[in-house]
Amino acid sequence: MSAHNHSSLHSKLTVGGLLITLGIIYGDIGTSPLYVMKAIMGLNTAISKDIVLGGLSCIFWTLTLQTTLKYVVLTLGADNHGEGGIFALYALVKRTKIQWLIIPAIIGGSALLADGIITPPISVSSAVEGIKTFYPTMNIKAIVIAILFILFTIQQFGTKLVGKFFAPMMLIWFSMLGVLGIIQISSNLAVFNALNPYYAYNLLKIHPDGFYVLGFVFLCTTGAEALYSDMGHCGRKNIRISWIFVKTTLVLNYFGQGAWLMMHEGVTLSSLGGENANPFYLIMEKWFQPVGIIIATLAAVIASQALISGSFTLINEAMRLNFWPKVKIKYPSDLKGQLYIPSINWLLFFGCVGVVWHFTDSGEMEHAYGLAIILCMIMTTILLNFYLIMKRLKWYFLIPLISIYLAIELSFLAANIKKFADGGYVTLFIAGLLVGIMTTWFLAKQISKNYTKVVKIDDYKKVLAELSLDLSIPKYATHLVYMTNSNRVDEIEEKVMYSILQKRPKRADLYWFVHVNILNEPYKREYKVTEIIQDDLYRIDFNLGFREPTKINLMFKEVLKDMVSKGEVDITSRYESLSKNHIIGDFKFVLSEKFLSNDSDLSFYEKIVMNTYFVLKKLSLSEEKGFGLDSSSVKIEQFPMVLHAPEIIDMKRID
Numbered sequence: 001m002s003a004h005n006h007s008s009l010h011s012k013l014t015v016g017g018l019l020i021t022l023g024i025i026y027g028d029i030g031t032s033p034l035y036v037m038k039a040i041m042g043l044n045t046a047i048s049k050d051i052v053l054g055g056l057s058c059i060f061w062t063l064t065l066q067t068t069l070k071y072v073v074l075t076l077g078a079d080n081h082g083e084g085g086i087f088a089l090y091a092l093v094k095r096t097k098i099q100w101l102i103i104p105a106i107i108g109g110s111a112l113l114a115d116g117i118i119t120p121p122i123s124v125s126s127a128v129e130g131i132k133t134f135y136p137t138m139n140i141k142a143i144v145i146a147i148l149f150i151l152f153t154i155q156q157f158g159t160k161l162v163g164k165f166f167a168p169m170m171l172i173w174f175s176m177l178g179v180l181g182i183i184q185i186s187s188n189l190a191v192f193n194a195l196n197p198y199y200a201y202n203l204l205k206i207h208p209d210g211f212y213v214l215g216f217v218f219l220c221t222t223g224a225e226a227l228y229s230d231m232g233h234c235g236r237k238n239i240r241i242s243w244i245f246v247k248t249t250l251v252l253n254y255f256g257q258g259a260w261l262m263m264h265e266g267v268t269l270s271s272l273g274g275e276n277a278n279p280f281y282l283i284m285e286k287w288f289q290p291v292g293i294i295i296a297t298l299a300a301v302i303a304s305q306a307l308i309s310g311s312f313t314l315i316n317e318a319m320r321l322n323f324w325p326k327v328k329i330k331y332p333s334d335l336k337g338q339l340y341i342p343s344i345n346w347l348l349f350f351g352c353v354g355v356v357w358h359f360t361d362s363g364e365m366e367h368a369y370g371l372a373i374i375l376c377m378i379m380t381t382i383l384l385n386f387y388l389i390m391k392r393l394k395w396y397f398l399i400p401l402i403s404i405y406l407a408i409e410l411s412f413l414a415a416n417i418k419k420f421a422d423g424g425y426v427t428l429f430i431a432g433l434l435v436g437i438m439t440t441w442f443l444a445k446q447i448s449k450n451y452t453k454v455v456k457i458d459d460y461k462k463v464l465a466e467l468s469l470d471l472s473i474p475k476y477a478t479h480l481v482y483m484t485n486s487n488r489v490d491e492i493e494e495k496v497m498y499s500i501l502q503k504r505p506k507r508a509d510l511y512w513f514v515h516v517n518i519l520n521e522p523y524k525r526e527y528k529v530t531e532i533i534q535d536d537l538y539r540i541d542f543n544l545g546f547r548e549p550t551k552i553n554l555m556f557k558e559v560l561k562d563m564v565s566k567g568e569v570d571i572t573s574r575y576e577s578l579s580k581n582h583i584i585g586d587f588k589f590v591l592s593e594k595f596l597s598n599d600s601d602l603s604f605y606e607k608i609v610m611n612t613y614f615v616l617k618k619l620s621l622s623e624e625k626g627f628g629l630d631s632s633s634v635k636i637e638q639f640p641m642v643l644h645a646p647e648i649i650d651m652k653r654i655d
Helices: 004-009 015-025 037-042 049-077 086-096 097-116 117-134 141-157 160-185 188-197 198-206 210-222 224-229 237-264 268-277 286-318 341-357 364-370 371-390 394-418 419-450 457-469 494-501 551-567 577-579 604-619
Strands: 454-456 475-484 490-492 507-516 524-532 538-542 587-594 634-641
Touching: 015 160, 015 237, 015 286, 037 049, 037 210, 037 237, 037 364, 049 188, 049 198, 049 210, 049 224, 049 237, 049 371, 049 394, 049 475, 086 097, 086 286, 086 371, 097 268, 097 371, 097 604, 117 141, 117 268, 117 286, 117 341, 117 364, 160 188, 160 237, 160 286, 188 237, 198 210, 198 419, 210 394, 224 268, 224 286, 224 371, 237 394, 286 341, 341 419, 341 507, 364 419, 371 394, 371 419, 419 604, 454 457, 454 494, 457 490, 457 494, 457 507, 457 524, 457 538, 475 490, 490 494, 494 587, 494 634, 507 551, 524 551, 538 551
Parallel strands: 475 507, 475 587, 507 538, 587 634
Antiparallel strands: 454 490, 524 538
8 A cells, every 4th residue: 555545544534434433443442331330330339429420530531631632642643654553653663773662562562462352252241231131140151152253253254344334333332322321411410520530539539449440440441552553444534533422422421321320329239230230221211221232232243343353453563573473364355454364363262252251241351351451551652752752752741741641551550450360360361471472483583583694695606607507407497486584685594505506406597586574664565676697696675564465476476577578587488398489487486494403502591482483383374375475386495593503522533
């Protein structure tokens, strides 16, 4: 996608764009009214006016400071050629050459993925639990798992068809939130006292859970990170304008629940609606409750969909940035950013099923929810700080701004810590596992790079030219293609030369070195051709954005077609009978598969990293599939990787 298309996407403001934005990115934050007030009030605590107003005040100011100011106003400004998300932000600040910034990027990305495992179960469970209003003893686990199974099964077909249904459905959902809120507020305008931040401060003193109530309040902003991650799908202007409508309906609904609760002061929620009492459903008229449950369930499914799509995008970026093993990616439609990763899809599904079985209901899930996402938000703030420094924001704006947000987010983190023992350990364990995989993969790639020997191509030009004409060696292929990691055009890995000259000499009419360079921007497809030996050796450098699919087979063919049309190369077969009939020559790709040599003398740390790396490598996609090559034209060569080669052994000959 061109830079021009991105700029037009971000400057365009259309009714269609606003509708699509509603359907794609507000699912998570939009379904928060299903459980936030219920979590703050508790089932068995007597409803008090001060707790209600305090909870509403906290929600309003969290949505204003955290979601609106930090994400909608500030963070959306940090776009990487129209794309958002923590890895897109990292790719931007990577230019500062500050090495340790990789730490917040990996922690933030892992935390966001871990949260993707608990968002679908809590959203769907909260919605489906409305059925218990009519059937209190009904076990809804099977219904929740069935809905999740259908949701994850349809991912392989892409969200193009479902997307057409998403936008109008979310418009109905938010309109319903606003109308339900207005009906309740109209009978109790005193609820607007909650706009006074004093009540938020007062809540921390009077709530039975004290300071830790912030852990429940935080649930109202958990979807804020998704606004940033999905910026590329909708455009900044569409998000900023649609957020005005979304925030208004959310605030109206929260305040409507508050108005209803204040009219029932002195009693408990459980006495009003049993063990599954939820003010979200209790503010509805009895006749409307079944309709409300259906709409809420559909909205919850859409909320889950947004997070699943976001997880695919995140893993795709992690692979391109060398944080994640290569996995199979499918492109179900031509829509920009539309991709499907089967392994991640089913890992998320089984993770979600595990969460549903582990926790009895959404009330229990609330304890696990939020701890991972606040870590992600803190990491985004750290990276945003360096982005604003890059943009030369004056220090007297920068220091107070970042300090305020770190103070807010660290307070939320401290409040959420209490959730660790109640279930927060689930998401933190998953996030820790993901951090381990990303760190291991990145470090192993670095170690491997440090021990890869490169040689000057100039030293081998003569022998390659002669080898190409040496009829005493049987021809290996007309075109012999090697993938190279060497960034310099005049250098090549020593193992490539070893493969051509020593590991069975490989005579070919033309040699090709192909290098793929992943850029810090999301969408770009460029290539450069360098002729190293005339009619003998060429190098092609592909410059691809970090969201572009790596389909080397197709790209290589396009480059050859272009070179042939310009008369730069003759790819006709050099075999006489085939040449006469203008048959295109055969192509052979040679890939080297490394294995850890027994001659390596590794430290304890390197042993752990490299052994884990090779286990992950066995589970990941093969090199030829990762590069999109046709396996029939690929030769895989095993190549020993020697780290810290031992010193020369001093041996004595005896007669």
